Amino acid sequence: MRFTRTSKALGMVAIAALALTGCGAGGGSNDGASQSAGDPNKVITAYSNEPQNPLLPANTNEVYGGRVVELLFEGLRSYDADGKPVNALAESIESSDAQNWTIKVKKGHKFTNGEAITAKTFVDSWNFAANSKNLQNNGFFFESIAGYEDVSAVNTEKAADGKTTTTPAPKAETMSGLTATDDSTITVKLAQPEADWSLRLGYSAFYPLPSAALTDPKTYGENPVGNGPYKLEKAGAWVHDQSISLVKNADYEGPRGSKNGGVTFKFYTDPGPAYTDLQSDNLDVTDVLPSNALKTYTSDFPDRNSTKPVATDSTLNIPGYNPNFQGEAGKLRRQALSYAINREEIAKVVFNGTRTPAKAFAPPVIDGFKADLKGSEVLKFDAAKAKDLWAQADKIQPYDGSKPLQIASNTDGGNKEWIDAVANGFKNNLGIQAEIQPFAKFAEVLNLRKSQQLPGLSRAGWQGDYPSLYNFLGPVWATGASSNYEKYSNPEFDKLLKEGLAAKTTDEANAKFNQAQEILFQDLPGLPLWDQARPIVWSNNVTKAETGWNGGILYYNITAK
Numbered sequence: 001m002r003f004t005r006t007s008k009a010l011g012m013v014a015i016a017a018l019a020l021t022g023c024g025a026g027g028g029s030n031d032g033a034s035q036s037a038g039d040p041n042k043v044i045t046a047y048s049n050e051p052q053n054p055l056l057p058a059n060t061n062e063v064y065g066g067r068v069v070e071l072l073f074e075g076l077r078s079y080d081a082d083g084k085p086v087n088a089l090a091e092s093i094e095s096s097d098a099q100n101w102t103i104k105v106k107k108g109h110k111f112t113n114g115e116a117i118t119a120k121t122f123v124d125s126w127n128f129a130a131n132s133k134n135l136q137n138n139g140f141f142f143e144s145i146a147g148y149e150d151v152s153a154v155n156t157e158k159a160a161d162g163k164t165t166t167t168p169a170p171k172a173e174t175m176s177g178l179t180a181t182d183d184s185t186i187t188v189k190l191a192q193p194e195a196d197w198s199l200r201l202g203y204s205a206f207y208p209l210p211s212a213a214l215t216d217p218k219t220y221g222e223n224p225v226g227n228g229p230y231k232l233e234k235a236g237a238w239v240h241d242q243s244i245s246l247v248k249n250a251d252y253e254g255p256r257g258s259k260n261g262g263v264t265f266k267f268y269t270d271p272g273p274a275y276t277d278l279q280s281d282n283l284d285v286t287d288v289l290p291s292n293a294l295k296t297y298t299s300d301f302p303d304r305n306s307t308k309p310v311a312t313d314s315t316l317n318i319p320g321y322n323p324n325f326q327g328e329a330g331k332l333r334r335q336a337l338s339y340a341i342n343r344e345e346i347a348k349v350v351f352n353g354t355r356t357p358a359k360a361f362a363p364p365v366i367d368g369f370k371a372d373l374k375g376s377e378v379l380k381f382d383a384a385k386a387k388d389l390w391a392q393a394d395k396i397q398p399y400d401g402s403k404p405l406q407i408a409s410n411t412d413g414g415n416k417e418w419i420d421a422v423a424n425g426f427k428n429n430l431g432i433q434a435e436i437q438p439f440a441k442f443a444e445v446l447n448l449r450k451s452q453q454l455p456g457l458s459r460a461g462w463q464g465d466y467p468s469l470y471n472f473l474g475p476v477w478a479t480g481a482s483s484n485y486e487k488y489s490n491p492e493f494d495k496l497l498k499e500g501l502a503a504k505t506t507d508e509a510n511a512k513f514n515q516a517q518e519i520l521f522q523d524l525p526g527l528p529l530w531d532q533a534r535p536i537v538w539s540n541n542v543t544k545a546e547t548g549w550n551g552g553i554l555y556y557n558i559t560a561k
Contacts, residue, residue, distance in 0.1 A: 038260075038542075039260075039560050039561065040260060041248075041260075041261035042541075042561075043262040043263065044284040045264045045283050045285075046286070046553065046555060047265075047274050047285070048067065048068075048244070048265035048267055048268075049267050049269070049442055050064065050241050050441050050443060051065030051244075051443065052446050053065060053137070053221070053443075054218060054221020054224075055068055055224045055238070056069075056209070056221045056224070057138070057207040058125075058129030058136040058137070058138045058139065058141075058205045058207075059135075059136045059137050059217075061482055062443065063442070063552075064443075066204060066552075067555070068246070068265065071228055071229060072224055072226035073204065073226040074088050074089060074207070074252070074254045075206050076201045076202070078254065079466065079467070079549060080548075080549075081547075081548045083311070083467035083548070086255050089254070090105065090106070090201070092104045098190075098194060098197070099189065099190045099193040099194070100188070100189050101197065101198065102186070102187055104184055104185060104186075105117070105119045105122065105183075105185070105186065109253070110227065111225050112231045112251070115211065118180070119182065119184055121208045121209070122186055123179065123180045123186060125207070125208050125209040125213075126175070126178060127151065127173065127175055128213075128214050128217075129205060130142040130145070130148055130151045130175060131152070131173065132153060133168040134217070137482050138204070139205075139482060141200065141205040141206070141475065141482065144192075144501065145177045145178055145188060145190060146177025147172065147175035148175055150170065150171040150175070151170045151171075151174065151175055153168075153170050153171050154169050155167045155168075155169040176189075177189035177190065192498075194501045195504060195505075195506075195509075196506070199467070200468070202466055203466050204465075208227065212225065213225075223236065227252070228249065228254075229249055229258045230247060230248060230249055230258065230262065232244075233245040241267060242266075242267055244265045245264045245265075246263045246264070247262035248260070248262055256557075260556075260558055266283060268288075269411065269440040271286070271289060271290040271414050274286055274288070275290050278301075281540050281541055282539075284538060284560070285537070285542065285555075285558065287535075287547070287551070289414060289535055291414045294352040297535060300537070301537040304539070304540070305535065305536065305537045306545065306546060307533050307534065308533060308534065308547065309363075309532070309533045310363075310533065310550055311366055311467065311550040311551065312363065312462065312531070312532045312551040313461060313462055313472070313530070313531050314355075314358075314529040314530055316459060316527040316529055317449075317459075317485075317525065317526040318457055318486070319486045320486055320488060321487075327397065328393075329396040329397035331523070332392050332393035332396070333393045333399070334523075334527070336386045336389035336430060337426065337430070338379060338386075339380070339383070339385045339386035340381075340383065340386035341381065341527065342381040342425055343357035343358065343379065343381065343529060343530055345421075346530070350421055351418070355532055357530055358379055358528035358529055358530050358531055359372070359376060360376060361528055362469055362473070362517070363464075363472070363532070364531060366464070366468070366469050367469065367506065367510070368506065368509070368510030370514045374521065375518055375522055383428075387429060390431075404432075404434055405423075405457065406435060406436070406437035406457070407423065407436055407437060407457045407458070408436075408445050408454050408457065408458045408459065409436055409438065409458070410438075410440070410442040410444070410445055410459075411436075411438045411440060412442070415459055416436055416438070419436045437454075445458060445459070446485070452486075458486075463550050463552065464549070467549060467550075469513045470497065470500060470509070470513055473497060473520075477520060477526075478493070478494055479491075488523070492519055493520065493523075496516035496519065497512070497516050500512030532551060536553060538558075541561055542559065543560075
């Protein structure tokens with residue numbers, strides 16, 4: 001079978017077409033008539049928080065840095081509002097065997113500093129991202145390319161205290177399967193055939209970087225130069241812990257042309273003041289609402305709200321290094337915790353129906369989703385079962401409850417209320433004390449997860465990078481994966497993922513991925529909580545806003561009045 005840029009992408013997301021509440025939130029551009037009355041040069045203001053890392057695409061895998069990076073850069077592909085991949089800098093992407101790919105790069109495109117973007121630009125950027133010595137969080141996304149294992153190699157050592165550490169030890173500087181044969185041609189050889197490999201090329205890890213980023217990434221990351229619909233307003237436009245100011249890139253010619261003059265991301269550590277700012281038109285758009293506003297946002301903003309199901313889910317992750325959750329006793333306790341959470345009640349009472357109880361480790365809007373997987377009964381609330389499992393665990397190894405079980409979370413995302421509800425469930429159904437471990441910044445939680453220094457559990461979530469069932473499994477739970485901060489590892493799970501990637505059809509691939517989820521239900525490295533219908537609201541200063549397939553606001557498509 002021949003795979004070209006016009007082939008139907010495998011693993012395509014199947015998002016519900018109708019909004020749950022509020023104004024129409026379907027995909028595509030806003031109505032042209034209403035847009036024509038807007039001011040294309042006016043800057044909009046948007047809710048956000050301090051990014052975790054310097055703004056390099058391959059080192060940004062959290063939502064607040066990601067929303068900036070996605071506006072500053074453009075890759076070979078992009079995704080429309082419905083999750084359909086469209087070519088951006090790629091003229092064509094072709095393969096005759098799903099293992100050897102030829103990518104033609106459009107000519108004439110440049111970064112905002114005037115540097116030309118060629119096939120070599122992509123090859124150099126991808127090799128930089130994959131090379132372990134560069135410590136890029138998203139290096140794992142290049143796992144499929146032949147030679148990745150050589151550039152990503154690490155030394156693993158176990159200290160006297162039992163902790164495992166890894167240090168970069170690349171055996172090669174470049175991936176053997178990646179070549180620029182001329183200024184406009186990239187050839188890619190994968191380690192095995194993967195029919196939907198090209199689907200991931202719209203993700204930010206695959207964005208091109210100018211040469212300055214490769215020679216001094218730390219300095220570059222503070223004032224990144226990109227090629228996307230926006231650019232930094234000026235050097236120093238990222239004012240740490242305060243804001244990031246972007247302006248329209250007048251030279252941008254891709255599929256995400258800006259309908260406004262720029263976006264200023266204002267950083268909040270509490271969604272309450274942001275909501276008040278929106279009501280007084282001092283902020284233009286937010287995708288984070290305080291919990292008490294989930295019952296009132298449609299009446300507070302009667303013609304200025306939108307909600308639709310998106311490819312985003314939430315989990316409660318359980319560090320494997322916590323002695324209370326290790327071994328057979330730990331396995332029973334993980335199950336007990338899950339049974340003790342009344343997901344349906346929390347979704348209804350705390351989230352006012354903007355969440356639905358999780359049925360799997362991936363959200364229902366993703367093609368291939370399957371409910372009632374073997375082991376998924378653990379997601380049902382059963383207080384008696386929870387108590388019994390906890391008692392069984394205590395017979396094997398007594399629980400150390402000398403301190404309350406802490407649940408780490410950022411407080412800016414309206415998380416305290418549901419964590420309090422979960423903690424009460426643990427107290428009432430298991431007889432243990434639990435409480436939130438609060439952090440003002442999401443980045444702080446990620447840093448502690450990465451360094452494995454959390455004393456208890458952690459609130460986590462995943463917003464789809466590209467519309468594939470694999471994306472909710474591989475980058476999060478595979479051995480050595482970029483966002484597998486808890487270091488979960490199961491060879492059988494990894495094997496099923498690899499078999500799924502090599503499958504010849506979407507159905508065969510998804511069957512393997514769903515088998516892999518059954519392994520996760522056995523081990524429970526994290527507890528699926530709920531899937532999201534993302535509500536957003538906007539001010540009187542803009543005509544309309546909408547989210548894309550994965551819940552991210554389409555900032556470029558907002559027109560100011």
